[in-house]
Amino acid sequence: MAIGLGTVTKDGRVIKSNDGVGVIKAGWHCGSQPGGSGCTHNCGECQSCDASCTCYWDNSKKPTSLTDSKGDCKKLVCDNGSKQIPDDSDKPTEKCKFCEKGTGNVIDVSSTTDPGGLAALNYLPVKMDLSPKGWGVTEEDDAIFDVTAYCAGVDWKVRITKADQQVHQGVRLLPGVAGVTSAIIQSTSSCLVLNAMKTSLNDVADQNADSGYYVLSAVQAHEDLHIIQYRNDLNPAYTKLKNSIEALSIPLTDAKNAAEAKVKIQALASYSNAMTIFHTDDVAANNATAAHNPMQPFIDIEHGVVDPVIAKINTRRTALGCP
Incomplete structure (x- = not known):
């Protein structure tokens, strides 16, 4: 006996009677096919049936045959078939991983760890490659910098990994000036010459004209003080640069x-500004020591070299009975 219509559930496991009809009391009977309409559901994934029982692409559905992994930069869609397409909002949860824009690729930069950077400028050994016009000369090259980028969680940052600074020097005794050594003092028997040595060493150390004698190592000490003063002024400038960069x-x-x-961090205006400030501080440090202001530290450091030599001259003069 036909008493009404039923509908097959989506999983095909159950036939459920439609609203308003149903089997009230079970029994075996023989009857005709009930009337009604519908289609056999044999359309594929991402498809539906129309009224004429024709399958068509239904892109409002979601695929079930593909696996969607969380954080893989992709999502599942029906687009005339089941597909995975890029989804930049499906971000990886791990640090230093991200979605490459519009590609569906996961970029992993976790291997770019913090390189640590340099706490201070790297002062290279002084090159004695200059020819001074006077007693001595000291010149400082611009520092050479490089940075290394690394992943800092959700950002890229950089550390300064190269900060080389080179100094060039040259020292000499002026033409007509003889160098004074212990051997020369001991071999000198002239009180007049010994007196000239003493006077000349004192005068030059006081930054006055020579009398034909001096000590080359005192010139070197003078030029080395320029380096010390320059670096003392430059070190805080590097700390400021490092903190900014x-x-x-x-x-x-x-x-x-x-x-x-x-490249992108170096292109930032704030990166260029920090470098400009350091260069300004570098020039100021150079100019400050070149001005010899104050002069007294240079006088003191040269006397630190020549005074022991003068003491040897006095000992020799005493031995000779010089007045």
């Missing part, structure tokens, strides 16, 4: 690798 950052998603991140 290493505070800069760009979003992790703005660069695919450390090399690209480095």
Whole structure:
């Protein structure tokens, strides 16, 4: 006996009677096919049936045959078939991983760890390669910097990993000036010559004209003091530069690798400004020591070299009975 219509559930496991009809009392009977309409559900994934029982693409559905992994930068859609498409909002949860924009690729930069950076300028050994016009000359090259980018969680940052500073020097005794050594003092028997040595060493150390004698190591000490003063002034400038540069950052998603991140951070106006400030401080440090203001530290350091030599001259004069 036909008493009404039923509908097959989506999983095909149950036929459920439609609202208003149903089997009230079970029994075996023989009857005709009930009337009604519908289609056999044999359309594929991402498809539906129309009224004429024709399958068509239904992109409002979601695929079930593909696996959607969380944080893989993709999502599942029906687009005339089941597909995975890029989804930048499906971000990886791990640090230093991100979605490459619009590609569905996960970029992993976790290997770009913090390189540590340099706490201070790297002062290279002094090159004695200059020819002074006077007693001596000291020149400082501009410091050479490089940075290394690294992943800092959700940002790219940099550390200063190269900060080399080179100094060039040259020292000499002026033409007509003889160097004074212990051997020369002991071999000198003239009280007049010994007196000239003593006077000349005192005068030059006091930054006055010579009388034909001096000590080359005193010239070197003078030039080395320029280096000490320059570096003492430059060190705080480097600390300021380091703090400024290493505070800069760009979003992790703005660069695919450390090399690209480095270029983009170096292109920031704040990076250029920090370098300009350091260069200004560098010039100021150079000019300050070149001015010899005050002069007394230079006088003192040269006397620190020549005074022991003068003491030897006095000993020799006493031995000779010089007045």
